[in-house]
Amino acid sequence: MTIRAQDVVPISEARARLTELAEDVVxxxxxxxxxxxxxxxxxxDAKKLDYYHELERRERGRVLMLSDAERGIQDVxxxxxxxxxxxxxxxxxxxEKRRLKNET
Known part of the structure; x- marks a missing residue:
């Protein structure tokens, strides 16, 4: 999404306009x-924030998988x-070791 000039607000001004700004965001x-x-x-928007967090979580998983694959190739x-x-x-x-450990 492109940020327009009217979407950039000094924080000092935002204090007085918080409800208006929040409605614009929603x-x-x-x-x-x-x-x-x-x-x-x-x-x-809070829903977008949840979406952004989900994207970040998925990307972190992909990076971990790529790291594991690279480590495996290096081992080979x-x-x-x-x-x-x-x-x-x-x-x-x-x-078997785990089973024995859990039995004690």
Whole structure:
């Protein structure tokens, strides 16, 4: 969304116009409040904020997956690999250790 000149408001002015600005935001505008002439905070609709947070959460998951994939490729290139059979055994051993630990 493009921020228009009327959507940039000094914070000192925003105090007196908060209800009006909030109504504009709910109607679809986004407001940027300035302090000493520089962008300071923004007013956005709460539903949009929830949406932005969901996008951020999803992106964080993608970055983690890419990081894991890169680490896996580096392990393969460095020769840090094991056969599928040994991997299965390793998983079974871990599961057994967890089971024994939970029984105590």
């Amino acid at each position: 109607a679809g505008a986004e407001k940027v409040l300035t302090k000493n002439g520089a962008a300071f905070v923004a007013i956005v 290139l460095a020769g840090r690999v094991m056969s599928a059979e040994n991997f299965r055994k390793s998983l079974q051993e871990r599961a």
